[in-house]
Amino acid sequence: MKTIVANWKMNGSLDLLNQAMEAWQLKSGTNKVILCLPSVFLSAAHTLLRQPNFFLGGQDCHAALQGAFTGDTSAHHLYDAGCRYVLVGHSERRQHHHESNAMVKAKAQAAVAAGLTPIICVGESLEQREQGLALSVLQEQVEQSIPDNATDFYVAYEPIWAIGTGRVAALEDIQQVHAFLKQQLGVGVKLLYGGSVTADNHAFILSLENVDGVLVGGASLKIDDLGKMVRF
Ligand SMILES: O=C[C@H](O)COP(=O)(O)O
Numbered sequence: 591m592k593t594i595v596a597n598w599k600m601n602g603s604l605d606l607l608n609q610a611m612e613a614w615q616l617k618s619g620t621n622k623v624i625l626c627l628p629s630v631f632l633s634a635a636h637t638l639l640r641q642p643n644f645f646l647g648g649q650d651c652h653a654a655l656q657g658a659f660t661g662d663t664s665a666h667h668l669y670d671a672g673c674r675y676v677l678v679g680h681s682e683r684r685q686h687h688h689e690s691n692a693m694v695k696a697k698a699q700a701a702v703a704a705g706l707t708p709i710i711c712v713g714e715s716l717e718q719r720e721q722g723l724a725l726s727v728l729q730e731q732v733e734q735s736i737p738d739n740a741t742d743f744y745v746a747y748e749p750i751w752a753i754g755t756g757r758v759a760a761l762e763d764i765q766q767v768h769a770f771l772k773q774q775l776g777v778g779v780k781l782l783y784g785g786s787v788t789a790d791n792h793a794f795i796l797s798l799e800n801v802d803g804v805l806v807g808g809a810s811l812k813i814d815d816l817g818k819m820v821r822f
Contacts, residue, residue, distance in 0.1 A: 591643075592621045592803045592804075593802055593803030594792075594816070595623075595675075595746070595782060595803065596623060596786075596806055596816055597649060597680075597806065598625075598626065598627050598628060599807055600628060601786075602627070602631070602811055604634060604812075607634055607635060610753045610816075611635070611637065613813050613817065614822070616814075618822075619820030620635070621643065621645075621803075622645065622817075623820045624709075625645070626647040627646070628665050629668070629710070632648075632668075633645055633671060639672055639704050640691050643820075645673075645674055646737060647668075647709065648663060648677065648706070649682070650663060650675050650676070650677060650678065651663050651697055651700055652664055652697070652715055652794075653697045653700050654694035654700065655703060656729070659676065660682055665700045665701045665704030669704045674705070674706060675706060676707075676708055677708075677709045677805075678698050678708050678735075679698075684711075691731055691734030692734065694711075695736065695737055699740075702739070704783075704811070707743060708737075708740065709782065710732075710736055710745050711734055711784070711805075712735065713747060713748040713753075713785070714727045714750065715750045715751065716749075716751035719749065725767070728771065732774055732775060743779075744782055744802075744803075745780070745782070747764070747767050747781060747784070748785050748805060749763075749785050751785075751787050752784075752785025753786070754786070754808060755786060757786055758788075759783070761795070768783070768798065768800035768801055772800050780802045780820070781802050782802065782804055782805045783798075784802045784804060784806065786808075787806045787809060787819075789814075789816075789819055792819045806819065
């Protein structure tokens with residue numbers, strides 16, 4: 591069984607979610623699916639949890655479990671809303687919200703404390719890849735973003751230049767990075783690839799050694815395509 595993480599980002603609608611739930615009811619794919627919805631939709635998606643292989647995830651959480659942080663989301667509240675996973679350190683947050691490795695580590699620690707499994711996102715820029723710095727950048731990110739006491743977590747490798755561009759990483763590059771991350775983190779670590787994954791290319795990526803699943807953005811909003819990736 592592979593893991594398909596569907597990250598709707600700040601997209602979709604309650605209507606689309608209801609269409610998806612209609613299409614997926616009474617179905618259970620052969621792959622595990624973690625639906626990372628906008629937080630406001632999580633309660634509406636609760637009935638999906640009755641279906642085997644369906645899980646909910648958050649797209650971010652605060653490093654504190656509670657407090658005067660208007661508009662932020664606590665890992666506790668994600669757990670209460672039925673989530674058992676949460677993305678932390680997504681490159682869009684690292685870039686737009688200036689999240690450092692230390693901040694990502696603190697968020698992952700809060701996730702673990704609240705009973706969530708963190709999905710820790712790492713990835714290099716095009717400039718870093720072209721300069722041959724990809725593996726050293728990734729090594730620093732994993733060394734500094736993963737909590738020391740974490741035993742159950744995913745690492746999502748998302749080359750920044752592949753996100754939302756339609757330019758999926760070459761299979762050999764994915765294989766090289768995932769082998770490196772397994773070497774760095776131990777064979778028990780669960781690794782996802784993200785960056786322009788579609789219903790057309792996901793099977794090739796999932797067939798690679800050391801790829802335990804994919805993190806899908808744009809294509810996950812196409813209900814039929816997500817169904818193909820979940821293998822209904
Ligand atoms: O979280 C998903 C990743 O950012 C990939 O997004 P994408 O599939 O639209 O390239």
